[in-house]
Amino acid sequence: MVVYWFIMINFTDVKKVYPSGTHALNGITLRIEKGEFVFIVGASGAGKSTLIKMLLREEVPSSGLVEVNGYNLNKMRRRQIPYFRRSLGVVFQDFRLIPTMNVYENVAFALRVTNVANRDIKRRVPYILSLVGLVHKAKSMPEQLSGGEQQRVALARALVNNPQLIIADEPTGNIDPELSFEIVDLLNEINKVGTTVVMVTHEHDLVQQFQRRVITIEQGRVLSDTAALGGF
């Protein structure tokens, strides 16, 4: 096996058959380099979520190789999984904020679980909240926020550990179209400073607007893989 330092994600002939017998992935081979911004698109049932679950090591392939950020996920031991996941920033469609914690605490919590010192938390959380434009909402509870604001908190939480890779699974699925643009724009800004971004989406308008690499999945295969217009 050759590990290239510039590769963030490597799938080699990845197949996934669920115990039900469904063939969700039928031989996916793709490479995403560090620093790329990639949209993953495809019809419902095409295999996008299964692909994301492979990236997070929530599912293992039936065959084929999955490498993420230098880790061979096929060989990863169970006790290594939490450490691996902490190297990623993950954003989901349904935000997944802790409802009993305010905005500040939701973001701080991601640092507390990794035993970051209090004085560093006090410095880092306001900085990240300022990046997503939510300093003035630090004391608000999630239920007091709009969908777009909740997703920005989720993004702040994903960013606070300074991950090299952000995985966003339909991050705009539950927010208004005009706010969706803002979320992808933030991901775009984060990407510009070097973070790799992989975003699953159904929204063709967004994909059109941002003109990045687009990988289309159909029936568990890569149907097309188009480089960003204007090139890298």
Ligand SMILES: Nc1ncnc2c1ncn2[C@@H]1O[C@H](COP(=O)(O)OP(=O)(O)OP(=O)(O)O)[C@@H](O)[C@H]1O
């Ligand atoms: N845990 C599971 N057990 C059995 N089959 C599954 C499981 N998860 C997904 N599938 C099946 O695998 C196929 C791919 O599903 P997947 O969720 O990856 O698609 P998707 O592209 O993410 O769809 P959507 O856009 O609707 O979320 C589908 O046929 C689905 O029914």
